[in-house]
Amino acid sequence: MDTRHDAREAKRRLRSSLRAARRTLSPEAQARAADALARHALSSGPLAGARSVVGYLASDGELDIAPVMDRLRRGGAQILLPRCRDDGALELIPVEPGARLLASGPGGLLEPAGAATALAAIALPAVLITPAVALDRKGNRLGRGGGSYDRLVPEARARGWTVVGICHADHVVATLPTESHDAEVDAMLTERGLVRPEPQADSPGRDS
Secondary structure, eight states: OOHHHHHHHHHHHHHHHHHHHHHTSOHHHHHHHHHHHHHHHHHSSGGGGOSEEEOOOOOTTOOOOHHHHHHHHHTTOEEEEEEEOTTSOEEEEEOOTTOOEESOSGGGOOEEOSOOBOGGGSOSSEEEEEEOSEEETTSOEEOSSSOHHHHHHHHHHHTTOEEEEEOOGGGEESOOOOOTTOOOOSEEEETTEEEOOOOOSOOOOOOO
16 A cells, blocks of 8 residues: 555645635635734734744735734834745745735745845744645644745754744644655644644654
């Protein structure tokens, strides 16, 4: 039995189903979820005291974190956005309001222009927000399937960063199919609040 193939196929089916489901949400429902997310994100937890935060530009029905980023910036935090390099790795770009964005990402995703900043130069405490199609109660993350965040998460965590996964509350599931390269998160944030993963007996590593 090829368990690796089975896991990939299960992830593919789940990813397709949940991405389709979140694209059906109305603009009003998405706006309500974004407002609720911002309230929870800033009331307590790692984002409330972060000096540096790597966010994302929502697309494909993802939860919009623009209200969170705006409030964090006003509170003095440095805001950065990821940009995908030709080799698939993510580099981090500091951004200000009105920063120029280019449709240079995979599938025409918007990405920031400007010079990248090395992880070592980013002030701590720092938080990496990872958008997710789904999360499970143990902190496993299902991404879009490119693997970019799975490469960035271990580098950020090795420097003391906190990794926060974000998805719609209805897409937090009991368990996800995983592969050895999948990077788990330290906390999970949805429009219903922030929760910590359940302890895992083993953690071999954990998809963007």
